[in-house]
Amino acid sequence: MIITKQKDIEEIYDMIKPYSKILVAGCDGCCQPPRSINEAKVLAQMLELKARSEGKELKWKAITVLRQCDDRIAATTLRPFIEEYDAIVSLACGLGVGMLNRIIPTILTFPAQNSMFGGVENNSENYFAEYCETCGECLLGVTGGICPMAGCAKNLSNGPCGGQVEGKCEVGGYIHDCAWVKIWERLKKFNRLDLFTNYRPPRNYRIWSSPRFIHIYESSSNIEEKKKEENV
């Protein structure tokens, strides 16, 4: 899921200041914490109050979309309303905001959220944590399932650096686990220190460079076979 943090109301208000009719769109997709219809309403009301305090009228409607990052779903949901509004405020992550801007070319969509990372939800300890940076060349098979990109502050492939203290990372005040100590512990537990000691050569950042784009059929697992079939 994409972990987001709502922007300051001042910042959101500044973005929509030039407009008097706004559509506030929540997202029921994976964005966490939830940013659905209720959150959309609350935000719209806050913006209205803010406008009023400046002596302005703000007309709004709050709705929610099943998944803003899906073009068909987003377009079908929003199309009936957009005529009446002169801007959209999206509570989705950056993917949703980007998608609305693409499929609704007539008005601008503004972000109400800062998208923080793709993360997991740990309910028992009340936190969201980043487990993967979508690097395109997954190393979890050699690291005992712990990601050295998301988990190590220095993205090391051959850690640990010398900065860990009692298994805690030098970055962030020695609170977070050092990913490489965790990797070592886990591989040791499974008697796979061979994986730990192996040298991992420099990574390929070419595949990690934006903009990234994959043809839908290309992302399927049997691409090699498909290619072969085409060649035949």
Added chain:
Amino acid sequence: MPKRPAYSNLVKVIRDGKFVITGELEPEKDYDIGHVLHSAEEMKKTGKIIAANVTDGPQGDAYTCSMVPCYLVQEKVGLEAIWQMTVRDRNRIALFGDILGGAILGLKNLLALTGDHTALGDHQRARPVYDLDSTQLIDLVSKMVDDGTDLEGNEIRGGRPQLNVGCAANPNSNPREPEILKVGRKVEVGADFIQTQTSFDVDDAKEFLKELERFNTPVLLGLFPIKNYGIAWYFNENIPGVSVPKEFLTALKKAEKDNKGNKQAKYDAIDKVNLEFYVPFIKEIKKTTKAAGIHCMAVHYERLFQPLLKDL
């Protein structure tokens, strides 16, 4: 891997079996690096310190680069430099370019480091690079020096740069095993020598050195003589994972207190504390371990060099 030739004097002397001493120089946010050159001169005068590390933005601070002071220390002072290079600020293209440039300037030792994270320094909003890690940096140096190519196998024109490369090891790391295994990985990709972070515990240092013996690579043990109580206190409070022994701290404090108002007497007393702690420490390391030498990190504490090293 087969041993690479000794390109630097440091590696030559180590391979000759002499117990070597290296020092440490720290350019800061300086346009005038006179203090670095002065310190290098004092090291040279000892006749014992045969090379000095020049740091590369320690603690993640934006400081004067390492390469130019390295060059000046060699050119103006005639002391060999150990060029510290972190992977924090440069990607593989910049690292490659700098290494070639430094080699053209005659630098012979490179110490490959990860570098303290930008989040610890004075530009915390900077983008950390870490395109390569320190092991991969050693791999890069090996390719340049041994194969005469960059990481992609493209040939360097006009010959191969001639450098020896070192790596760091931290005796204070806890747990220690991943640290040791990591050092092994670095030796495997081409580290010629190892310099350790500071140790204050002779037994622990001996144990660490023993564990490193299996890599059959010379190790210089890091020691940190401390020139005033303030630094010792700061170090103790702010550098996690390392503690200055209590007796050492108290002795420094007492030396300052007892000699308030008399600068020379205070200096003498502080030096005495350091000498009483480090002279036997170094002797013990030299006598009982296979350490190739000592890396003495007494930055700006030049007056201690002579008395500390005279019997070595």
